[in-house]
Amino acid sequence: MKNPLSSTNTNEPNFFEQVYQVTKLIPYGRVTSYGAIARYLGSAQSSRMVGWALNSSHKSIDEWIPAHRVVNRIGMLSGKHHFPGSDTMKQLLESEGIIIEDDQIIDFEKLFWDPNKELG
DNA sequence: AATGTGACACAAT
DNA sequence: TATTGTGCCACAT
Numbered sequence: 001m002k003n004p005l006s007s008t009n010t011n012e013p014n015f016f017e018q019v020y021q022v023t024k025l026i027p028y029g030r031v032t033s034y035g036a037i038a039r040y041l042g043s044a045q046s047s048r049m050v051g052w053a054l055n056s057s058h059k060s061i062d063e064w065i066p067a068h069r070v071v072n073r074i075g076m077l078s079g080k081h082h083f084p085g086s087d088t089m090k091q092l093l094e095s096e097g098i099i100i101e102d103d104q105i106i107d108f109e110k111l112f113w114d115p116n117k118e119l120g
Numbered sequence: 121a122a123t124g125t126g127a128c129a130c131a132a133t
Numbered sequence: 134t135a136t137t138g139t140g141c142c143a144c145a146t
Contacts, residue, residue, distance in 0.1 A: 048125090
C-alpha cells in the first residue's frame with residue numbers, strides 16, 4: 001500500500017516520519033528550524049530534506065503536523081508559500097501568540113526550541 | 121539505474 | 134556588511 005513512510009534502503013529508516021515525529025514535539029507557541037531538526041536526526045546536511053518532508057506532511061491526513069512551527073535558521077517564514085493561503089502560516093503562528101513582522105518572527109531566539117537541547 | 125529536485129546552511133566574495 | 138554561489142542528502146520520476 002501507499003505507505004508514506006515507505007523506507008527504502010537508507011541508513012535512517014523513515015527519515016520523513018522522524019521529521020514528523022520531531023515536528024509534532026514542538027511545543028505550542030514555540031518554533032524550531034529545519035537545520036535543528038536535521039541535526040537532531042543525525043543528518044546535519046539534510047536540512048533541505050526536512051523542508052521536503054514537511055511539504056509532504058499535508059498528505060498525512062491521519063496525523064496533524066505543525067509544520068508552521070518550522071522556519072529557517074534566521075526565523076523567516078520561508079515556507080509560507082507552501083501553505084494553502086498566502087498568509088496561513090503567519091496566521092497560525094500568530095494564533096499561538098507569536099509576533100511576526102514582514103515574514104520574520106520577532107524574538108525568534110527566545111521562542112526557538114532546539115530538539116538537540118530539549119530532547120537529547 | 122540514473123538524474124533532477126528542494127520550505128536550507130554556510131563559506132567565500 | 135550584504136550578496137552570491139556551492140554542498141548536501143533522501144526522495145520522486
